[in-house]
Amino acid sequence: MSDALLNALAEALAGLVTAVETSDEEVLDPDTAVKWLEQTGHAFAGLGAADRRALDVLFREVALRQPPGAWRDELAQVSEEFGLDQDDHHATLDTVAEAARRYADTVRRADPATPVPTCPGWDLGDLTRHLGTVHGWAEHLVTARPATRVRPGDLALDPPADPLARPDWFSARADGFTRAARAADPDAPVWSPGADPSVRHYPRHVLAETLVHLADAEIALTGTACPLDPGAAADALDHFLATAPHVPWLAEPLAHLDRDGAVLRLTARDSRTVWTLVLGGGGFTWSRGSARGTPTADVTADAGDLLLLLHRRYGADDARFTLTGDRGLLDDWLAAGGL
Incomplete structure (x- = not known):
């Protein structure tokens, strides 16, 4: 990929992020803005240290190419807001x-x-x-x-x-x-x-x-x-979902749930993080953020409690959890994937 293309992509992405962050509530729904930015942040979090540093440099160069003023100042904050300047x-x-x-x-x-x-x-x-x-x-x-x-x-x-x-x-x-x-x-x-x-x-x-x-x-x-720190709990839950397909005694039971197409959504009240799990294809896929449409089942609680639910430290009937949709899907997931 050429330097010109990398610079153009970085400029477009930094501009889009800044436009989302600075949009008036009447122009862009705040919850939608949060979801978009969270998905972007999650993608950045999956990069290695060298790639994160490289993206930090590109974003800073984008800001420096702009004339002094409010827009340049906002662009200069993109790396910091996504933690790209942190280790x-x-x-x-x-x-x-x-x-x-x-x-x-x-x-x-x-x-x-x-x-x-x-x-x-x-x-x-x-x-x-x-x-x-x-x-x-x-x-x-x-x-x-x-x-x-x-x-x-x-x-x-x-x-x-x-x-x-x-x-x-x-x-x-x-x-x-x-x-x-x-x-x-x-x-x-x-x-x-x-x-x-x-x-x-x-x-x-x-x-x-x-x-x-x-x-x-x-x-x-x-x-x-x-209570667990919401950010730490969310990262641990990410880690569990990313690792599960590679651990045979977790992956094999999940692959045999026979719930292809079912969608399990986990929503953290405290961190406002949303995980969407889609079953099928001999396992599942997952992403940060809400998929379009109504999930088959939705579980809402604090991030730490969701982490402990997936590890079966709390039962789904506990008052910490708000459940909607197909309770059987959650029960099947916990029976197959719990630790």
Whole structure:
């Protein structure tokens, strides 16, 4: 692709985005504007670090080519508004570190023998050993960067036999992962259990695991999970949907639902994020934003609660969720795709 074409595309896209953002409510419905911009932002979020930096440069050059004034000032904000000038890899690691700290604080002051009802057969000591193993396994992968699968059981992660010692061991494993991932090139190739065979996969993977197991610990101790950050929960839900088609024990049951053409929509009240899942073709496809028409089933809740619903930490009958349409579709999805 020529530089002239890239510059023209960048100028057209930056201009369109700015026009949407600055449109009067009487010209463009605000909810429609949000959906359009959210879809664009989601597409940008899927780019690698090098491509995001390149797009940031193109957008800034578009602004600089305009004469001084309000339009130029608005164009100059496009990269910032979509986070193209930020390093998502390190921002995600900051969120992982905070979630890990919160998990350690939760279990450190609890009886490790407390049963975890959302993980049948486990107690808090088992849960902490598992989550520490996830962090240690991910540290090995971003450091050694193997090209083929490495199972956690292949590594000498040495979880303590004494359950009381596991919170500190977990904290050390979590610190080790975040340090290793910060030091690694996020675009470096490495085997992953998903669509993105790069180091960048693992902060999102570990974040999703940590958020869900934090909720497990809180539910075990209080009966309910504390609210999750909407942005972090939305990213974890993205990660689950992107990874599921590549995990056989998730993909195969979903492929046999026999609901081709059915549409499941998930709507987050707090983040205003919408996910549209279309079943068929031996699996499903998904996108951010609402598809045209009425979905077969719609579920509305906060982003964190939707994440926990898909992981079957809450039941669909819980008052957190507002359901419309075909309840059977949601039940079928949860039976096939739940963790």
